[in-house]
Amino acid sequence: MKRVVSRAGRALLPACAVLAGVSCTRPGGDPPVDVEALKDPSTCRRCHPSHYEEWSGSMHAYAAQDPVFLAMNRRGQEQTGGALGDFCVRCHAPLAVAAGLTRDGLNLHEVPQHLQGVTCYFCHNVVAVEGTHNNPLRLAGDGTLRGGIRNPVANDAHDSAYSPLHARGSAEAAALCGSCHDIVTPAGVELERTFAEWRHSLYARPSTVGGLTCQACHMDGADGPAAAGAGMPVRRVHSHQFPGVDLALTEFPHRDDQRERVQRLLDTTALAELCVSNDQTLVALQVTLENVAAGHAFPSGAAQDRRIWVEVRARRGGAEVYRTGVLPDDRDIVRSSDADLWLLRDELFDADGVPTHAFWGARRVQTEHLPAPTARSPAEPGWTQTHRTRVFSYTGAPPDEVELRVHIMPVGVDVLDELVAEGYLDPTLRDAVTPMSLAAAHLTWRAADGVRCVGSAPAGRAP
Ligand code: HEC
Numbered sequence: 001m002k003r004v005v006s007r008a009g010r011a012l013l014p015a016c017a018v019l020a021g022v023s024c025t026r027p028g029g030d031p032p033v034d035v036e037a038l039k040d041p042s043t044c045r046r047c048h049p050s051h052y053e054e055w056s057g058s059m060h061a062y063a064a065q066d067p068v069f070l071a072m073n074r075r076g077q078e079q080t081g082g083a084l085g086d087f088c089v090r091c092h093a094p095l096a097v098a099a100g101l102t103r104d105g106l107n108l109h110e111v112p113q114h115l116q117g118v119t120c121y122f123c124h125n126v127v128a129v130e131g132t133h134n135n136p137l138r139l140a141g142d143g144t145l146r147g148g149i150r151n152p153v154a155n156d157a158h159d160s161a162y163s164p165l166h167a168r169g170s171a172e173a174a175a176l177c178g179s180c181h182d183i184v185t186p187a188g189v190e191l192e193r194t195f196a197e198w199r200h201s202l203y204a205r206p207s208t209v210g211g212l213t214c215q216a217c218h219m220d221g222a223d224g225p226a227a228a229g230a231g232m233p234v235r236r237v238h239s240h241q242f243p244g245v246d247l248a249l250t251e252f253p254h255r256d257d258q259r260e261r262v263q264r265l266l267d268t269t270a271l272a273e274l275c276v277s278n279d280q281t282l283v284a285l286q287v288t289l290e291n292v293a294a295g296h297a298f299p300s301g302a303a304q305d306r307r308i309w310v311e312v313r314a315r316r317g318g319a320e321v322y323r324t325g326v327l328p329d330d331r332d333i334v335r336s337s338d339a340d341l342w343l344l345r346d347e348l349f350d351a352d353g354v355p356t357h358a359f360w361g362a363r364r365v366q367t368e369h370l371p372a373p374t375a376r377s378p379a380e381p382g383w384t385q386t387h388r389t390r391v392f393s394y395t396g397a398p399p400d401e402v403e404l405r406v407h408i409m410p411v412g413v414d415v416l417d418e419l420v421a422e423g424y425l426d427p428t429l430r431d432a433v434t435p436m437s438l439a440a441a442h443l444t445w446r447a448a449d450g451v452r453c454v455g456s457a458p459a460g461r462a463p
Pocket residue numbers: 037038039040041043044045046047048120121124145146147148149150151152153154155156157158160161162163225226227232233235
């Protein structure tokens with residue numbers, strides 16, 4: 001369905017009649033829309049101040065400023081002799097590529113700031129999704145901004161139209177996000193698979209049977225006006241902070257707020273169960289983690305750089321008798337000498353089977369993650385397990401207390417160290433990456449309670 005509303009509100013007249021007090025017609029007709037001005041997010045600020053503020057602290061706004069992005073892109077261009085081309089920037093600064101202002105992202109410092117990142121106009125001018133990965137979004141290039149409002153009030157700056165690609169309740173909406181959140185490298189490696197994971201999950205079903213789009217989980221709704229000004233109707237408006245896992249590493253608007261949002265999302269992402277048993281002198285600490293809230297795997301997306309790990313500490317009489325997953329002083333969990341370490345992430349291997357962080361050179365991905373549910377319950381056909389279990393064991397006396405925690409670093413310091421060592425990244429940024437922990441997966445088992453397991457048993461575990 002396509003219903004463009006001209007700024008003079010012509011097509012809107014019937015809707016206006018029901019919205020008492022809203023002025024829909026303007027004397028003087030439509031001046032031409034200034035499309036170039038619409039490409040600048042600061043143009044939107046006057047009338048959509050909260051959308052602007054939220055977006056300006058999001059990773060979408062940060063996408064082309066992210067020093068890790070700039071460093072990796074530079075490294076990739078140098079390692080491939082420029083063959084990477086616009087592969088990276090076409091997602092991280094799509095309007096700059098479309099305007100012909102950059103071909104490789106190496107000159108982003110010369111590109112006007114407002115064309116960098118994933119911007120308002122880029123998302124709101126999309127008219128078609130022509131694929132499933134690597135940003136196949138087609139923009140109209142016109143002065144119409146598309147969204148989820150069916151009867152938008154006319155305004156001076158742009159035409160408006162309802163679009164099922166934007167409205168969270170519509171089946172197509174996930175493709176707007178997902179086709180940019182799925183990366184297939186030039187070598188054909190399916191590197192980031194958030195959209196594919198979602199498409200195979202329960203959440204891709206119609207909303208009546210458990211479906212939820214990306215927007216439904218990542219853009220919280222609230223009631224309020226969609227635009228500033230007298231007499232604007234109350235709408236369902238949607239947060240543009242887009243919390244996920246990652247955070248800005250350098251000075252950026254609303255950093256504390258973003259961290260709080262991300263923390264809140266992570267806190268309920270995974271549930272855990274901890275069971276303690278012992279057979280004479282062999283003590284078994286069994287940990288199960290289950291993905292209960294992510295609409296895709298956990299971790300997803302840039303899982304080759306994410307580091308999620310499980311910390312278990314067993315004590316007896318106050319003294320520690322077993323530990324794994326304790327972050328070393330240099331905060332490098334991957335290279336810690338912990339034989340039992342349970343790490344959730346993607347690991348990349350090059351053509352010679354050697355582990356690599358240079359994802360343009362990767363030929364194989366090895367994945368350890370918590371998958372998304374594929375059915376509503378284990379009783380339904382097509383159910384696949386959303387949990388993973390590990391048993392940590394040691395020989396010795398049984399513990400009287402065991403503590404479980406799950407931590408995440410958005411980017412492993414092993415990844416950053418490599419970029420620093422090769423001169424692509426400012427060494428001080430290493431300290432800007434700090435771990436976060438998942439509240440719902442923090443459990444303590446006590447022998448005195450007389451139970452074998454604490455926490456929640458996962459759905460669908462074989463009895
Ligand atoms: C002069 C004020 C003004 C400016 C500037 C402005 N808008 Fe709007 N916009 C509005 C009004 C008014 C509405 C309708 C709100 C309603 O109906 O509740 C609207 C609606 C929208 C919608 C919803 C369309 C729909 O049908 O779902 C989107 C998306 C949007 N604007 C994006 C933007 C973006 C992006 C910018 C900056 C490039 C921008 N606007 C600049 C006033 C403005």
